[in-house]
Amino acid sequence: MSGISYSEILKLVAPEMLVSLAALAVLAIDLLVMREAPQRYRFWTGAAFAGLGCGLAIAWLLAMNPPPHSMSAGLSLLQGTYADDVLVRLVKVALLVMTLFTLAISMESNFTDHIGEYLALILLATVGMMFLVSSENLLMVFISLELTSLSLYILTAFNKRNVESAEAALKYFLFGGMSAAFTLFGLSLVYGLAGSIQFSEIYSKLHAAKIDTLLLAAIVMTVIGFGFKIAAVPFHLWAPDAYQGAPTPSAAFIASGSKVASFFIFAKLMMQAFAGAEGNGAWRHFTPGWLPVVATVAACSMLLGNLAAIVQGNVKRLLAYSAIAHAGYALLGLLSNSQQGMSSLIYYIVTYGLTVLGAFGVVAIVEERTGDASISSFAGLGRRQPLLGLCMMVFMLSLAGIPPLAGFFGKFYLFTAAIGAGKDMGMLWLVIFAIAMSAVSLYYYLQVLKQIYVVPAVEDSRPIVVPVSSRIILSLLALVVVVLGCAPELLLGRLITAIKLASHQ
Amino acid sequence: MSDYLFYIFAALTVICGALVIINKNPINSAMFLVLSIASMAGLFVLLHAFFLAAVQVLVYAGAVMVLFLFVIMLLDLKEEQRRKINTFGAVTGVASVAAIGYVFYQSIRNTPLPNAVAHSEGDTVVLGKLLFTDYVLPFEILSILLLVAMVGVILLSKKDLK
Numbered sequence: 001m002s003g004i005s006y007s008e009i010l011k012l013v014a015p016e017m018l019v020s021l022a023a024l025a026v027l028a029i030d031l032l033v034m035r036e037a038p039q040r041y042r043f044w045t046g047a048a049f050a051g052l053g054c055g056l057a058i059a060w061l062l063a064m065n066p067p068p069h070s071m072s073a074g075l076s077l078l079q080g081t082y083a084d085d086v087l088v089r090l091v092k093v094a095l096l097v098m099t100l101f102t103l104a105i106s107m108e109s110n111f112t113d114h115i116g117e118y119l120a121l122i123l124l125a126t127v128g129m130m131f132l133v134s135s136e137n138l139l140m141v142f143i144s145l146e147l148t149s150l151s152l153y154i155l156t157a158f159n160k161r162n163v164e165s166a167e168a169a170l171k172y173f174l175f176g177g178m179s180a181a182f183t184l185f186g187l188s189l190v191y192g193l194a195g196s197i198q199f200s201e202i203y204s205k206l207h208a209a210k211i212d213t214l215l216l217a218a219i220v221m222t223v224i225g226f227g228f229k230i231a232a233v234p235f236h237l238w239a240p241d242a243y244q245g246a247p248t249p250s251a252a253f254i255a256s257g258s259k260v261a262s263f264f265i266f267a268k269l270m271m272q273a274f275a276g277a278e279g280n281g282a283w284r285h286f287t288p289g290w291l292p293v294v295a296t297v298a299a300c301s302m303l304l305g306n307l308a309a310i311v312q313g314n315v316k317r318l319l320a321y322s323a324i325a326h327a328g329y330a331l332l333g334l335l336s337n338s339q340q341g342m343s344s345l346i347y348y349i350v351t352y353g354l355t356v357l358g359a360f361g362v363v364a365i366v367e368e369r370t371g372d373a374s375i376s377s378f379a380g381l382g383r384r385q386p387l388l389g390l391c392m393m394v395f396m397l398s399l400a401g402i403p404p405l406a407g408f409f410g411k412f413y414l415f416t417a418a419i420g421a422g423k424d425m426g427m428l429w430l431v432i433f434a435i436a437m438s439a440v441s442l443y444y445y446l447q448v449l450k451q452i453y454v455v456p457a458v459e460d461s462r463p464i465v466v467p468v469s470s471r472i473i474l475s476l477l478a479l480v481v482v483v484l485g486c487a488p489e490l491l492l493g494r495l496i497t498a499i500k501l502a503s504h505q
Numbered sequence: 506m507s508d509y510l511f512y513i514f515a516a517l518t519v520i521c522g523a524l525v526i527i528n529k530n531p532i533n534s535a536m537f538l539v540l541s542i543a544s545m546a547g548l549f550v551l552l553h554a555f556f557l558a559a560v561q562v563l564v565y566a567g568a569v570m571v572l573f574l575f576v577i578m579l580l581d582l583k584e585e586q587r588r589k590i591n592t593f594g595a596v597t598g599v600a601s602v603a604a605i606g607y608v609f610y611q612s613i614r615n616t617p618l619p620n621a622v623a624h625s626e627g628d629t630v631v632l633g634k635l636l637f638t639d640y641v642l643p644f645e646i647l648s649i650l651l652l653v654a655m656v657g658v659i660l661l662s663k664k665d666l667k
Contacts, residue, residue: 009641020649027656081642117660124653131646143643147650154657192618213612 012082015057015092016130022053023123030116039110046119047103053123054096054103061089061096080136080198087346087498088134091264094350095133098257098357099126104473105361106249109368111159118158122253125151129261136272138187138197141265145183145229148258149176155250156242168245175228175238183225189218190273199273207276211288215277219290222269223297229262231320232327233300243320248367251316252360255323256353263349267334267342270294278337294331295430301328302437309444315363316373318444319356322399325441326352329434332414336421343495344417348410350491351398351484355407358477359395361470362388369464375448380457385464387471389452394478398485400445401438406484411438413492507551514551517544531577535570542566556629 010017026046034042102122112118128147135141153176157169191197193215194205206215227235243251270290278289305325312318330352333345363373365388370377382389398407415434418427484491521541528534542565549558636644 006641013642078642079639081640114660117656121653121656124649127649128646131642139640140643140646143646143650147646147653150650150657151653154653154660157661160661193616212616214616214618217608217612 009078009082012084015060015096016127018057018060019053019096019123019127019130022050022056023120023127025053026050026123027116027120030119034116039113039115042115043107046115047107050103050119050123051100054100054126058093058096061093080200081140082131083134083136085498085502087495087502090494090498091133091260091346091350092130094346094353095126095129095257095260098260098353099123099253101354101357101361101473101477102249102253102257105252105357105364105470106247108467108470109247109249109364111161111247114158118155121151121155125155125253126257129257132261132265135265136199136268138191138199138202141269142180142184142187145262145265146180148261149180149229152250152254152258155253156246158250159247162245164245165247166245168242172238172242175235179225179228179235182221182228186218186221186223186225189214189221193218199269202273203275206274209276211277216288219274219277220293223290223293226262226266226269227297230259230266230327230330231324232297232331233304233324234297236301236304236324236327239324240317240320243323244314244316244373248316248360248364248373251319252357252364255319255356255360259323259327260346260349260353263330263334263345267345270334271337271342291335291337295335295427298328298331298335299430299433301325301331302434303328306437306440306444309441312444313376314372314374315378315448316360318375318448319359319363322441322444323356325437326399329411329414329438332418332427332430332434335427335430336417338417338421339496339499340417341421343492343499344410344413346495347488347492348414351406351410351481354477354484355395355398355481358391358474358481359399361474361477362392362395365464365466365470375451376455376458378448378451379455381451381464382453384457385466387475388464388466391474391478392452393449394481396445396448398481400442402442404482404485406481406488409485409488413488511548511551514544514547517541518548532574535573535577538573539566539570542570556632 026049029049030042030046034045037045099122103119106118106122125148128144128151132141132144132148135144153169153173156172157166159165187197190202193212194202196202196205224235228238231239242254246254274290278291301324305321305323305328309318309321309325312321330345330349333341333348335341336344366378366381367373378392381392394405398405401407401411403409411434415431418431418434421427518541521537521544524537525534525541528537543562546558546561546566549555549561
């Protein structure tokens with residue numbers, strides 16, 4: 001034991017502890033006290049406790065900043081199973097904020113009677129993501145990834161009145177199990193080659209050595225596993241079904257929180273542990289390493305995600321394909337393989353998560369009122385519920401990357417980082433491809449907006465009644481998207497300082 | 506000697522694993538799974554991880570498999586016996602497994618492997634100390650994972666009246 005007592009460990013993992021305790025409290029309260037209460041009160045009480053836990057964890061993370069043990073540099077404890085620095089804390093705060101919004105948009109839904117379990121599973125998935133974000137150890141990465149995935153499988157299957165939900169969860173589970181096997185295989189090969197499961201030791205063992213074929217096989221296996229988590233082509237097959245079949249708040253959570261955590265740890269693993277094995281991803285100058293692998297995956301994701309999204313008739317499915325395309329763009333940040341790349345990746349994926357949460361929030365309301373989430377059920381939304389229409393416009397335009405919204409700046413910064421990376425602008429081919437594909441993506445986002453503002457509502461054009469809480473939350477999300485687009489330094493400045501501090505370890 | 510034993514156990518694990526999938530009768534599949542798990546325990550013994558081997562036999566080959574058999578008996582899977590093997594799936598599956606196997610064979614052959622880390626005897630005292638010092642966090646997270654699994658199973662298998 002590296003000279004650290006249990007009480008110190010407890011103090012370090014306090015945010016995770018708080019969220020786990022909140023999960024247990026929500027379970028117990030719902031089971032013991034609220035059993036007979038009407039559904040609405042149960043949801044409100046449970047969400048209040050869950051939100052309290054997340055809020056306390058956020059407060060802890062921000063108040064204890066910088067990490068207690070040293071002023072600037074982070075620390076990596078217990079064989080790298082728990083790393084803590086300013087960057088990790090920022091990402092954790094972002095995760096908790098997304099959990100809060102997920103709780104908020106699920107409050108008005110009534111797809112399940114098992115409210116305590118639902119809220120507790122969201123919180124426990126968050127605990128998994130938080131541990132995932134702060135791991136610098138392959139074992140810890142795998143275990144927390146499994147905790148997250150397992151909770152998400154169950155959240156997908158939560159709507160027991162709908163067969164699609166069960167089918168989606170089964171597909172998600174089978175693909176997930178398969179990809180976990182690949183990840184584990186890849187990670188164990190890395191362990192075999194490096195003789196350690198700590199990122200820093202893997203780096204020191206591998207960066208000097210020649211890149212041999214077994215290491216390449218291990219890297220490909222690892223990329224397969226993470227490619228599944230971030231829904232990149234060709235490991236995306238679960239995503240459209242899972243997004244469509246899952247209850248909408250669960251789908252929002254899968255699309256936001258789990259993406260942020262997986263992208264962060266994927267980038268960290270590649271940039272830190274495999275830092276000597278990049279290879280070269282420049283056009284016509286491919287040399288073996290992880291860059292060309294990730295570049296191929298990114299190009300495929302952008303191509304297939306954007307083209308398949310065009311023909312979708314269901315908004316949840318459309319958002320799934322758009323998520324695949326966005327995974328492709330975000331991988332550009334990883335491909336830059338620099339500090340700037342890391343900050344652009346985190347900024348992009350956090351703003352994307354917030355935007356997509358909002359979009360799913362609107363979809364959830366429309367789905368509840370009209371019965372399904374097909375594009376045509378959005379017809380006339382701009383008149384029936386102007387605020388909702390306006391929010392959806394902000395989210396869609398941000399996803400398409402229109403200034404001055406957050407999506408535009410995220411893409412801009414991402415592409416700049418990718419162009420500046422490497423020598424002779426090696427990633428230029430992929431950036432040009434990405435820009436072309438973003439132009440394509442505008443088409444299907446505008447299709448949704450066309451339904452909202454141009455096409456008149458078919459049968460009943462009565463205004464949709466939306467609860468005040470949903471209105472506040474969706475407007476807040478739209479506001480965040482606009483503000484982060486107009487003043488990106490709010491988040492980006494913090495990210496850049498945090499990354500600088502973290503790299504000085 | 507231990508080299509030969511390794512190949513025997515490894516081959517047994519793989520063959521029994523394949524038989525689990527190929528077999529049409531679920532009970533036979535479960536029995537082959539027991540064999541596969543038991544030969545994996547043999548592999549652990551060869552790595553001097555005696556405790557792990559014992560746990561593997563006790564928990565997996567013993568307890569978990571009994572539960573498996575119970576469930577199979579309770580579910581009364583007659584449909585499954587008439588299942589036809591999907592030719593397309595079988596051919597593509599075997600082809601991709603062969604391709605992956607070939608990649609690994611070539612890459613392992615072409616890679617100078619580092620010498621195996623000198624392994625200590627996997628006794629319970631060392632293991633316990635590690636689990637409660639350096640690896641206390643993964644150990645605790647696993648308990649959360651089991652809680653999630655438990656909640657999930659009860660939730661999904663319970664019949665909703667509405």
